[in-house]
Amino acid sequence: MLKILKYSFYDLIRSRWxxxxxxxxxxxxxxLLFLNNDVSKAVxxxxxxxxxxxxxxxxxxxVMYYYxxxxxxxLLLAQPIKRSSIFMGQYFGVAGSLTxxxxxxxxIPFVLYGLLRSNAIFDFSLLLVTGAxxxxxxxxxSFVIAISNENKIKGFGYAVLLWLxxxxxxxxxxxxxxxxxxxxxxxxxxxxxxxxxxxxxxxxLILLKLDISALLGYTGAIFKKFFGTDLGFLVSMAVLFxxxxxxxxxxxHKAKRKDF
Amino acid sequence: MTIEINNxxxxxxxxxxxxxxxxxxxxxxxxxxxxxxGSGKTTLIKSILGMVIPDKGDISILEKSIKxxxxxxxxxxxxxQIANFPPNIKVKELLHMIKDLRxxxxxxxxxxxxxGLEPFLSKKLSTLSGGTKQKVNIVLTFMFDSPLIILDEPTxxxxxxxxxxxxxxxxxxxxxxxxxxxxxxxxQFVEEMADEVLYLxxxxxxxxxxxxxxxxxxxxxxxxxxxxxLTTTESHAENS
Numbered sequence: 001m002l003k004i005l006k007y008s009f010y011d012l013i014r015s016r017w018x019x020x021x022x023x024x025x026x027x028x029x030x031x032l033l034f035l036n037n038d039v040s041k042a043v044x045x046x047x048x049x050x051x052x053x054x055x056x057x058x059x060x061x062x063v064m065y066y067y068x069x070x071x072x073x074x075l076l077l078a079q080p081i082k083r084s085s086i087f088m089g090q091y092f093g094v095a096g097s098l099t100x101x102x103x104x105x106x107x108i109p110f111v112l113y114g115l116l117r118s119n120a121i122f123d124f125s126l127l128l129v130t131g132a133x134x135x136x137x138x139x140x141x142s143f144v145i146a147i148s149n150e151n152k153i154k155g156f157g158y159a160v161l162l163w164l165x166x167x168x169x170x171x172x173x174x175x176x177x178x179x180x181x182x183x184x185x186x187x188x189x190x191x192x193x194x195x196x197x198x199x200x201x202x203x204x205l206i207l208l209k210l211d212i213s214a215l216l217g218y219t220g221a222i223f224k225k226f227f228g229t230d231l232g233f234l235v236s237m238a239v240l241f242x243x244x245x246x247x248x249x250x251x252x253h254k255a256k257r258k259d260f
Numbered sequence: 261m262t263i264e265i266n267n268x269x270x271x272x273x274x275x276x277x278x279x280x281x282x283x284x285x286x287x288x289x290x291x292x293x294x295x296x297x298g299s300g301k302t303t304l305i306k307s308i309l310g311m312v313i314p315d316k317g318d319i320s321i322l323e324k325s326i327k328x329x330x331x332x333x334x335x336x337x338x339x340x341q342i343a344n345f346p347p348n349i350k351v352k353e354l355l356h357m358i359k360d361l362r363x364x365x366x367x368x369x370x371x372x373x374x375x376g377l378e379p380f381l382s383k384k385l386s387t388l389s390g391g392t393k394q395k396v397n398i399v400l401t402f403m404f405d406s407p408l409i410i411l412d413e414p415t416x417x418x419x420x421x422x423x424x425x426x427x428x429x430x431x432x433x434x435x436x437x438x439x440x441x442x443x444x445x446x447x448q449f450v451e452e453m454a455d456e457v458l459y460l461x462x463x464x465x466x467x468x469x470x471x472x473x474x475x476x477x478x479x480x481x482x483x484x485x486x487x488x489x490l491t492t493t494e495s496h497a498e499n500s
Contacts, residue, residue, distance in 0.1 A: 003360060003361055004361075007346075007349075007357050010349075011346045011348050011349055014348045015348050069346060071340070071345075072345055072346050074311065074340055075340055075345070075400075076361070077309070077310070077311045078309050078311065078333060078336070078338040078340065079333060079358070079361055079362060080330060080331055080332075080333040080334040080361075080362060081330065081333075081361060082330050083330065257313065258313075259270075259272070259306070259311065259312040259313060260306065260311040260312065
């Protein structure tokens with residue numbers, strides 16, 4: 001698996017798109033820092049951008065990579081390599097190179113700005129960690145979708161729909177249900193509903209660490225009570241981890257049974 | 261036996277592609293797998309390679325069942341039909357990579373010289389023409405020493421000179437006692453190379469035998485017509 005990972009990674013970090021992605025974050029980081037002149041504020045703005053963008057890029061990159069390397073995958077399948085190693089290697093290659101673009105692209109401007117001396121370093125690391133989680137989650141989900149659909153257009157469509165659902169539609173439904181069931185106690189419901197969507201979970205996790213939860217009102221207080229504690233933090237991280245592992249298991253399961 | 265297949269069934273959706281294939285392939289011959297489009301040639305080959313997972317039946321390669329195993333593929337060199345490589349990698353990197361993945365001794369230098377690929381070694385694969393890609397593909401297939409070689413449409417895109425080189429290569433491997441399976445739509449190529457013909461029709465082995473037997477059975481004097489006549493006569497695979 002490590003060999004496949006090495007080559008997928010190597011192939012990807014030399015592709016134009018990885019550089020575009022890297023340069024995008026680099027520019028974003030520099031612009032935000034020097035316009036805001038405040039690391040904490042920059043982190044919040046960044047969060048708003050990357051919480052939506054990372055899943056989108058992860059989804060599209062994952063699907064594109066899978067379909068583009070299909071013939072090459074067939075070549076690998078005829079080699080003495082375990083099937084699951086091929087797909088795991090490709091998956092970690094894609095997710096790894098995207099994460100690297102993210103970490104370097106955002107890390108460089110922040111380090112240059114003097115992040116290491118500011119107290120926002122934990123918020124910033126949390127941002128990168130959730131960003132990495134989101135990358136792995138959405139690349140994994142897109143791989144599962146791609147491996148289940150022979151038809152490129154269909155696979156692409158489902159993947160984008162999934163992103164649209166988790167990034168936009170889910171929040172809408174969530175809000176609507178909060179309004180409709182206004183008269184009932186919704187604490188547990190909203191906690192669980194947040195947990196079930198990795199994008200929401202990441203957003204809440206970062207927001208609460210940034211100490212602006214006062215802006216969130218009553219719900220914020222409940223969330224703070226849960227996510228703000230060490231236990232809540234650990235549970236959220238565990239859920240993010242679970243979100244990462246499930247697509248990987250799905251991918252392994254699909255890969256074992258698929259005909260090429 | 262190099263390959264032993266018993267009662268192999270495979271269905272894609274509603275389409276029953278293989279309907280109980282039984283096949284024994286001995287050592288040291290060139291076998292041509294023929295059949296009309298959609299007769300199951302590729303499915304059969306991919307089942308042997310473990311890329312397609314059969315619904316029923318067993319396949320053994322060199323006396324060992326291939327179920328849930330992958331190490332046996334070390335014994336097989338496979339030339340896929342459409343060679344599409346990762347675009348950002350250079351030819352020599354691809355060669356190095358496959359060598360690294362297979363971890364067995366290889367002799368690519370002579371093959372590279374044979375096909376005149378030296379000027380392309382430092383080029384990215386996306387810049388190569390179809391024929392050159394096929395040559396790279398052939399080098400990748402023949403650079404390892406394995407007892408079983410499977411070639412899926414090996415002649416695609418090759419110029420006459422390269423085609424002659426390829427034929428030489430195949431005969432050379434045969435002389436070393438290797439078993440070679442070829443699918444091709446170029447009947448002239450098959451007639452020249454193959455010792456035996458396996459004719460697949462509607463998911464079954466319809467005919468297995470030498471080209472001479474095939475001509476005799478169909479009463480034709482030319483190989484191309486004999487193949488065409490196979491589908492219309494009442495002959496069956498029993499005389500194999």
